Amino acid sequence: MVKKKIEDIVAEIAEPIVERHSFELVDVEFIKEGTNWYLRIYIDKPGGITIDDCQIVSEEISDILDEKDPIEQSYFLEVSSPGLDRPLKKDSDFEKFKGELVEVKVYKPIDGRKIFEGELVGLIDGKIVIKIDDRNVEFERAQVALVRRVIKF
Structure with a gap:
């Protein structure tokens, strides 16, 4: 069995939460910067994402990530807009x-x-x-x- 990447696991957790709020899950990345790990979840919607949108999704995802605990090391969770110059991936x-x-x-x-x-x-x-x-x-x-x-x- 192939081990799933952390980004894939988190995307599976995040997708239903993001869709429930009529947002789009744009990307998930888990990267190390310096000594810290960052789990970044990018969301979008027509007209753009607000800080309140990010906070709602962050709180809901954080609760489930705490419960399921799919990531061994400590990390910082960030939920944000992908920006106007977002990479095209999907x-x-x-x-x-x-x-x-x-x-x-x-x-x-x-x-x-x-x-x-x-x-x-x-x-x-x-x-x-x-x-x-x-x-x-x-x-x-x-x-x-x-x-x-x-x-x-």
């Missing part, structure tokens, strides 16, 4: 943000570049497709380190 993100300007960062250079910016065409046949200068550019998911929205003010 298939639904690529549908939701079609037509918007995105930045694609790849692990290894392609034609001497590691960063590409263009209009998100979508996720087509498992490939991330963006339009740059009137031509579509495709990226295999395995070669992509990050896709995020570009916000220009």
